[in-house]
Amino acid sequence: MTERFFLGLDFGGTKLAVGLVDGADGQVLARAQQPTPPAGADASIDAVVAMAQRVWLAADVEPGRVAGAGISFGGPVDAAHGVVLLSHHAPGWEHMPLTRVLGERLGLPTCLDNDANVQALGEARCGAGRGARVVLYLTVSTGIGGGIVVDGRIYRGAHGLAGEIGHTIVQPNGPVCTCGKRGCLESVAAGPAIARAAARALVEAPGQGAILRELLTRDREAEERANRGEEGRGEERHGEYLQAVAERPEKGVALRQRAAAGEPLTAALVFEAARAGDALANRVVDEAIGWLAIGIANAVNVVDPDIVVLGGGVSRAGERLFSPLRAAIAGMCAPADPAAVRLEPAALGDDVGIVGAASLFG
Amino acid sequence: MTERFFLGLDFGGTKLAVGLVDGADGQVLARAQQPTPPAGADASIDAVVAMAQRVWLAADVEPGRVAGAGISFGGPVDAAHGVVLLSHHAPGWEHMPLTRVLGERLGLPTCLDNDANVQALGEARCGAGRGARVVLYLTVSTGIGGGIVVDGRIYRGAHGLAGEIGHTIVQPNGPVCTCGKRGCLESVAAGPAIARAAARALVEAPGQGAILRELLTRDREAEERANRGEEGRGEERHGEYLQAVAERPEKGVALRQRAAAGEPLTAALVFEAARAGDALANRVVDEAIGWLAIGIANAVNVVDPDIVVLGGGVSRAGERLFSPLRAAIAGMCAPADPAAVRLEPAALGDDVGIVGAASLFG
Numbered sequence A, B: 001m002t003e004r005f006f007l008g009l010d011f012g013g014t015k016l017a018v019g020l021v022d023g024a025d026g027q028v029l030a031r032a033q034q035p036t037p038p039a040g041a042d043a044s045i046d047a048v049v050a051m052a053q054r055v056w057l058a059a060d061v062e063p064g065r066v067a068g069a070g071i072s073f074g075g076p077v078d079a080a081h082g083v084v085l086l087s088h089h090a091p092g093w094e095h096m097p098l099t100r101v102l103g104e105r106l107g108l109p110t111c112l113d114n115d116a117n118v119q120a121l122g123e124a125r126c127g128a129g130r131g132a133r134v135v136l137y138l139t140v141s142t143g144i145g146g147g148i149v150v151d152g153r154i155y156r157g158a159h160g161l162a163g164e165i166g167h168t169i170v171q172p173n174g175p176v177c178t179c180g181k182r183g184c185l186e187s188v189a190a191g192p193a194i195a196r197a198a199a200r201a202l203v204e205a206p207g208q209g210a211i212l213r214e215l216l217t218r219d220r221e222a223e224e225r226a227n228r229g230e231e232g233r234g235e236e237r238h239g240e241y242l243q244a245v246a247e248r249p250e251k252g253v254a255l256r257q258r259a260a261a262g263e264p265l266t267a268a269l270v271f272e273a274a275r276a277g278d279a280l281a282n283r284v285v286d287e288a289i290g291w292l293a294i295g296i297a298n299a300v301n302v303v304d305p306d307i308v309v310l311g312g313g314v315s316r317a318g319e320r321l322f323s324p325l326r327a328a329i330a331g332m333c334a335p336a337d338p339a340a341v342r343l344e345p346a347a348l349g350d351d352v353g354i355v356g357a358a359s360l361f362g
Helices: A042-057 A098-106 A115-126 A185-189 A191-205 A211-229 A238-247 A249-261 A265-273 A279-301 A313-317 A319-330 A349-359 B041-059 B098-106 B115-126 B187-188 B190-203 B210-227 B236-245 B249-261 B266-276 B279-303 B313-317 B317-332 B347-358
Strands: A005-010 A016-020 A028-035 A066-073 A110-114 A134-141 A144-150 A307-311 A342-345 B004-011 B015-022 B028-035 B066-073 B112-115 B133-138 B143-148 B153-155 B307-311 B342-345
Touching: A005 A042, A005 A349, A005 B115, A016 A185, A016 B133, A028 A349, A042 A098, A066 A098, A066 A115, A066 A349, A066 B236, A098 A110, A098 A319, A110 A115, A110 A313, A110 B187, A115 A134, A115 A144, A115 B279, A134 A279, A134 A313, A144 A185, A144 B236, A185 A191, A185 A279, A191 A211, A191 A279, A191 A313, A211 A279, A211 A307, A211 B342, A265 A279, A265 A313, A279 A319, A279 B279, A307 A319, A307 B342, A313 A319, B004 B041, B004 B347, B015 B041, B015 B347, B028 B041, B028 B347, B041 B098, B066 B098, B066 B115, B066 B347, B112 B115, B115 B143, B115 B307, B115 B342, B115 B347, B133 B279, B133 B313, B143 B187, B143 B279, B187 B279, B187 B347, B190 B210, B190 B266, B190 B313, B190 B317, B210 B266, B210 B279, B266 B279, B266 B313, B266 B317, B279 B317, B307 B317, B313 B317, B317 B342
Parallel strands: A005 A066, A066 A110, A134 A307, A307 A342, B004 B066, B066 B112, B133 B307, B307 B342
Antiparallel strands: A005 A016, A016 A028, A134 A144, B004 B015, B015 B028, B133 B143, B143 B153
């Protein structure tokens, strides 16, 4: 059989990405990306079409061997009809027949799914889940999305809503989630939830979290230097900062106020402080991992996957996340052999959207 | 095509049942049942074989038109190999190759699955889930089991462990479950959990639960009469008993002690008292419904079924259970249209095991 290639088109809330992907093995021959234009749907579509044309040229593949364009959309879609329902990030997407529009612009067959399903498919076919029959995928970043792939195909459920693990309830009467319910996994374990919990802890415990406070200061100062046109972060001497935070309580106050506003704190910073030995950050991280374990274990007990693949920004925290998370999940799952529940980080990195989208034709 | 018939063989922890089932529509032509003999596996197998022969004769179907025997087993099985792993109720079942044993005894092709999966299949094919593409089934009785049927086939997951909804965690740090974890749905919403919660409430609130105390007394007195050879329950006059409980505090003490032991209280009695207006019983019922709603909604958000079918003893509580449960689940699920999540009582009653087992060949 002649080798076939597919365009993978990834419409994210902050980033648009396009790649030309080898249908046989998911290798990306050429890629392009840019920030999502704030103007809305038409500007994003124009940008993606232009990137697709550049990528196609760059990959130097004959037109006839590109067999289709798969589309990942960061928001609710009607996959069966190839229609975007709406975007939570930009105007103009309501009921957009995106497969038809892009099919006409690119002259290719097209198909579409939401980003979590597409990422799940990409990881199942070409990433960490390769070879597994049932893959449960979670992306933990600003939200928590999920997807289920069975025998190489996305399991969509009755209404295209399967895999909504982020909105399973793990803490009854917990914090209010973006969806309006209380105690959803997303409300206690996504990136912003970890940052909020750390900010609250810093405010409530003025004497604690020295390393986290220091990282925050370093971050802010690096940003200020960058704004002044100086060099970026560079290496800071931790001891000095600890000293400064300890000696200048007024600095602590400002930090606590900024932390309370939630702005400068990120989950990545909290994990960094935890790895550096900050007790407060470690408590916050451990609590989020506890919730994540319940949410994942509950889904595992329903879906019984061969492997759980964890992607998204928070999953980049590495072993400080994965090691305790594996242990906690093993204690909450049915299989007699805890090794039966594998938990692995996503393997495709930033390419997951374009590889997954290209896989929609497989 | 010639009509085909199947034997459905149901090995339960308390009851064995056999039926001859029409493969076209799930109608039961003849049935038999008896208590499960305590002696163990061999006695149960002998009893089921004898019942199968009686049922086959009674149904008056030519031997050649019975195409197979489907087996439901109340415990963990290896469905792919037709082997029972163990029984939590009786000895002798460890690694029993039940499909081979019964195949030889009955001279028929056989297949096997666990009771929750079999019941799910029966309800999906011939019961409340008929016509739905994705069916999520729960049985709520002494435990909580679950099964998922997609396109008329049992979804088993990677290790045959899918649908373990009873052991999803709904109350972190809740009561210890039979599985050893804390706060599993089964530990807070199965029949014994409802009875335990009511017993605890009776002990803690001596002035409350008059109707429930009365029902308990009536139940005990009816039992005592039955033990003395007198007639069974009969109709009791509620007012008199309320009076008696109010006037004789020593009776209340004895009841509380017995209630604390957990023995005489059942979930059915708690629901009966709740329907009769007992405030304490209503609180207990509402709390159990709250946990059940979380467990079901979480599974719905992962599986996205067309319908949730609720079976098992507790499901016979009727609208006092279903009406608030539907309302609570609708508020916890993703579909914009709450009507999209249907929750219905199981339709096959005591036949669910034999009809489901016969459906294993479909």
